[in-house]
Amino acid sequence: MRKRVCADSPQESCDHSDQVADEKVMEREAELAAVQALILPGLNRRESLRRYYAEWFPAPMIERWLADHVDSDGRSSLHFREFSFTLEDSDGSERFIRYLSYEDAATFAAELVRMTPLRYDIGAVYDANPRDRHRRLNKLEPMERELVFDVDLDVYEPVIALGHDTDNLKAAIAQDPLRACTENWLFIEAAVAVLERALREDFGFQHILWVFSGRRGIHAWVCDPRARRLSDEARAAIVEYLQYRAPLTGVGAAAASSSMSRAPTALMHPSLRRAAEILMPFMDRFLDQRPGIWFDEQAVRTLLALCPDSRVRETLGHALRRSHSADSASTTWRNMLQRLEDKRLDTDAALHIVLHLLYPRLDVNVTRQRNHLLKGPFSVHPKTNCICVPFTPDRVSSFRPERDVPQLIPLVTGDAASQQQMRACLEMMQAFVARLRGCTPPRPPMDGV
């Protein structure tokens, strides 16, 4: 069994010793794996979690990531940070503990091993140690918190269902959420592309950590000092800024008939226009995944109803009826747009269709409040047993949850592929933290051992 990485050795030295250790254990690995395969299938979840926390969980890295300064007593600011654990009781029910806090990485790691939570969450930095909250006169006030965003494919369901057989889809999702996630990764890619640009260009943030949430979504942690200090109102305003609202929404929307005229579309904000440009290529992919979509009357009606201008809507419908059935769905779409341009109509109206389908759908409540908890990186997802690993935005298009995410059981039972995936993720995190804390990474990320 390989003795592991950052959990018990200081950050800087671990990489070197790791390399040596790697060589040493190389030849024994196959042998060990064989033995473990015999012993470990009997491992229960608790035991495998314990192994994971002891051997793989990068507590020092998490500390370095979360604690940005050292206070006057020489302690890191980690001990004012709230953690929470979800524990499994012996009878199988789940228990949730809030307001935990830890002095440093070592105690945090020890507690993880001792309590073996199913998952752990990270909260805000408070003005006092959260464990002391009952001993204080005033309420605990959140002081700092990363700006976090949550994109979950659950909210995309109506869009995913377009041009698909709904019942089959639901069954498929229930059966294999990871697979469903891989199939609809397109939406996540689009969300990452749009949010990256908006957060960097509009708000000037630099350090954005993207984390796979373990099942059907992703989280973004914006770690710039300026982002950490934002008030709740500022977070609400930002998430509102990043939200797209279709001009026609709500209960009455579907019923609104095409004869109703509308005022010309209001000016489109530059950030929306940029998003629409980013999303255009994704639109082609979206359509090509659904070759029959333009023949599905229900879907066509829904799509055209998203367009706020009735003249544009009619032109699009007309162009659609005249299109060749041999064309691919995306070609048909391009032709429809071309038609709009030929008639010198407002193409912005058509962009609303793209925005409605593909613009990131955020869970606003996660972002709005500083004291909201969010599953931390390298937590384990209790339902899928996937490790919540970070990924880089430039690789998001090649990232496939099914393939690239290490899973708890193979990882602790010594599956070489899983371990390699995990190591790559740890390096990625290491590089991110190093950049955030303003020093160069100890060594460039390596692929493989």
Next chain:
Amino acid sequence: MITGAPQMSSGLVAGRWAADASSKARPRGDGLYLTCPPGPTVSVFYSSCTARQSETAEVEVLLDRLLRLPQYRFLQDYPGRADALSHFMLRLAFGQSADLQEWWVQAERLLLRLRPALESLSELAEQFLPGDAASAQRPLIESVSCEKAPRQVFETLRGDGYQLIHEQLKNMGHTGTGNLENMGIPMFKIPFELVLRWVRHRQLWLHAGYAWVPALAWNELVLEWFDAFLRRAGVAAAQRLSIAPSSSRLQERLSPMVLCLRERHQGWMRSRQRQAGTLRSIGSSVAVELHLPELGDAVNDFPLCMRLLMVRLQDHGHLRHQGRLQLGLFLKGAGLTLSESLQFWRESLLGKNEFEREYAYGIRYNYGLEGKRKSCPPFTCARMLEMRPGPGEHHGCPFQELAAPALEQAVRTYLKIEEPEDIEEITRFAASGQPQRACTTCLRSLVATHESSPAGAVASSPETTPVAPRSASGERNSILAPVQHPNDYLAQLRLTRLANASRSEATSDTRMQA
């Protein structure tokens, strides 16, 4: 520095400053109450406080008319020192509790807008620029860093940014067209944290964490900052008073006055509500309390926000968290007991076996039986306007969230309002960003329909009330207090219906006797 601004500013500050002696003595910028002058005698103090209180009260009521008057007499006669002192006293009295504070901040904002001394608020805003007044004792907002736009900025603004700023200028009543740079409008670079309201509505040009704002917008900006400053200062002042020892001279002198001012304010609010005909003065009368058996009928009297949630709940058997909260608290406020609420939700939500685990806790929590054991009040309109729904969510205010055709459809289908004039007014208010006035129009229209219709055939069948014989202009202009709370809306409508029913009963009785 911002030379162009005062002349071009929107109609915000119309009057010219009539200089009186005391104002000269006041340092520039004291219109924003950064420092408190030394104290006067209690009697002078009290009289100026009550004057301010009633003036702000009057302002609120008479704003429309006052704005049209050429002279703001009461403001011009206002001596500077009494002004400052009375402000600080009201800050002490009203800073503490949320609803008093809300009213007070709104009133102070109004006064500041009307104050002729503020020929240009932008001039005052310069006080907070790091340059000349960096040493201001307590800056309004920490670390405001603004700079005049360098030439390159206009280049970064090309395309969409340019268009956006033009739009912004148009909204502020500026008619100039063409090259921004040639128009000579200075631009300011402001950290986005200071202009959240505009960020929220995606109304400005953001670049790398800074907003570029034309100097014309200063008036609005300063008001916004002033607002935030007052809220913080109000809380701080109230805290300081409350920790002063109770036997101290400070407490002896100030506490009675603080209590008296609050009492006065509440009395005034009560009488105003009674005049306006809202139901708070009647108390929650048993007659309008809603219970589960009547729910089916009462749904027709629900305000649109709740009506749509009910429809959604019936159609889908599910509402997301905020929607459940909004509707659940509303029903609770309307009179449903805990067991009725539990029954209602158990029947409405699909997935019954999850009910106990997923939802029952939340309902009991709302009634103050779980968690921190505090009975939660129903949401006010202001609160609901803040809660913008995300995708798949249906809470919030429909007059704000729905686009014109969808809204019209909803109003026709669910509220059964057919009067074309009313529909037009509703959509116009909604489109111009005045959702509460749109809702008030709905209420007024429904009340009128009830009052003119024979009992029994009320709102559920609008066909029977073809042309409501309303006393044309007179009734249209009758001021109902704007809807502030969905429960008020419901109570008002139900009370009208009850009154109507008893009235027609009475007439049929007399007819029988005859």
